[in-house]
Amino acid sequence: MKKTTSEELDQLFQNSLHNLEVNPREENWNKINDQLKHFGADNIIKSKLEEIELKPNHLQKTAILKKINTKLVLDRYLKIAAGLFVLIGIFYFSNPPQQENIALVDNLDYVFDDEEVIGYAVCKDPILVSLDLNKAKVTTIKKKKRKKKSSIKSKQLLDYILEEDENVEGSLDPDILASILAPASALPFENMTVSNEDYNSIYYGDRVKEMYPLPEIEILISIPLQILEDHEIADLLAH
Amino acid sequence: MDKKQLELNLLKGCLEGLPQAQEAFYEHFAPKMFAICLRYASGYHIAEDLLQEGFIKVFRNLYKYRGDGSFEGWVRRIFVNTAIENYRKANNSYRFLELETIHHIPTNENIICQLKANDLLNLVQKLPDGYRLVFNLYCIEGLSHKEIASKLKISTGTSKSQLARSRVYLKKLIEEQTANEENNIRRIGSIIPEFST
Numbered sequence: 091m092k093k094t095t096s097e098e099l100d101q102l103f104q105n106s107l108h109n110l111e112v113n114p115r116e117e118n119w120n121k122i123n124d125q126l127k128h129f130g131a132d133n134i135i136k137s138k139l140e141e142i143e144l145k146p147n148h149l150q151k152t153a154i155l156k157k158i159n160t161k162l163v164l165d166r167y168l169k170i171a172a173g174l175f176v177l178i179g180i181f182y183f184s185n186p187p188q189q190e191n192i193a194l195v196d197n198l199d200y201v202f203d204d205e206e207v208i209g210y211a212v213c214k215d216p217i218l219v220s221l222d223l224n225k226a227k228v229t230t231i232k233k234k235k236r237k238k239k240s241s242i243k244s245k246q247l248l249d250y251i252l253e254e255d256e257n258v259e260g261s262l263d264p265d266i267l268a269s270i271l272a273p274a275s276a277l278p279f280e281n282m283t284v285s286n287e288d289y290n291s292i293y294y295g296d297r298v299k300e301m302y303p304l305p306e307i308e309i310l311i312s313i314p315l316q317i318l319e320d321h322e323i324a325d326l327l328a329h
Numbered sequence: 330m331d332k333k334q335l336e337l338n339l340l341k342g343c344l345e346g347l348p349q350a351q352e353a354f355y356e357h358f359a360p361k362m363f364a365i366c367l368r369y370a371s372g373y374h375i376a377e378d379l380l381q382e383g384f385i386k387v388f389r390n391l392y393k394y395r396g397d398g399s400f401e402g403w404v405r406r407i408f409v410n411t412a413i414e415n416y417r418k419a420n421n422s423y424r425f426l427e428l429e430t431i432h433h434i435p436t437n438e439n440i441i442c443q444l445k446a447n448d449l450l451n452l453v454q455k456l457p458d459g460y461r462l463v464f465n466l467y468c469i470e471g472l473s474h475k476e477i478a479s480k481l482k483i484s485t486g487t488s489k490s491q492l493a494r495s496r497v498y499l500k501k502l503i504e505e506q507t508a509n510e511e512n513n514i515r516r517i518g519s520i521i522p523e524f525s526t
Contacts, residue, residue, distance in 0.1 A: 096496055099496060099499065099500070100467075100468040100496075102449070103449055103453070103464075103468050103469065104468055104469055104471075106445075106446040106449045107364070107368060107446060107449060107450060107453070107469050108469055109361075110361075110364040110368075110446050110450065111360035111361050111363075111364055112360055112363045112364045112367055112450075113359070113360050113363070114359055114360075114363040114377065114380055115377070118359070118363075118377055118380055118381055119352065119355050119359070121381050122355065122381050122384045122385060122388075123348075123351070123352070125381075125385050126348075126351055126385070126388055
């Protein structure tokens, strides 16, 4: 299509139709007029309201300014609080708290006899942990049945000694006996240590390194103190 | 009283809610605005609906006219925008036809020049909606492709292609119309020999 032809066509349509006037049917005005009746008043009110200009009271201006200032101050405090919160968060995440000094205690009853090990701890480093037996709570947790068992054992040992020499009681020095019969709390502190090194290396290998020292270890030891009957001890001490 | 003064008086009367002023306002603008509606509509009844809708909008928004620019131009813009909105509602989105092939149609310029305004109006109404919209906005309203693209939210390329296709379509319609007229003359000539001469 030639450009000139297109332009001519456009020109023809523009000249003919741009200022074209066509009278619509009268019904159209009736329909428009019906609708105009509904909002004629609104239109007037709108146009009048557009012209109105009201100057606000100076008190209102002051109140608005006050509110704005309060809001600005609040905003400032909120910003500071938010900044602090962010800083605390950064500090916390950059310096995570050290792992709590909690011992991982596994039940290793199967390793030892019930009478020997009641409580223990596995430590992070294979170090020797001194135990202050003075502070250690010595309690008997075994049932009476077990007590009887140990008592029976002791008596059998005594019987064996007595079988060797029936006058052993007379030959015994009361002071030596007293020292022998002294309670466990009075035992010397030296060499009263416990190590986890052995069984760690046997049963845990490298895992020992991952564990933590236990600050306090409660050891419950059952010691067969009742070797002699009370009246026998009293008799011995009377000598 | 000149045209501008008349329009301002009509505007003032309408703003005061005077029924006579409103009717006079309608009488003054209706023929021009109805021609616009006919150009944008695909039929007479649709054009009437557009006319009513457009005038209601004009009366409702008269207080918004600030006095800058031609008042007739302001009213005209409302009608054009009403037509675009109407098209948008009808089509839900702007759909523009793509002709499968665009053939060059040779047209006799004399034939085109012989067409009357009403014939041209009928031809425009026969255009598909999208073509008619772009053709009206470009050729009659004088908007640029950029302005059309912005108004219809389409690309300038689409606007250009739609215009080109609308021209081809119009020429095709003109050819068909002239061919029909010639056939009619021949048919009448065969029945009445004097008529053909």
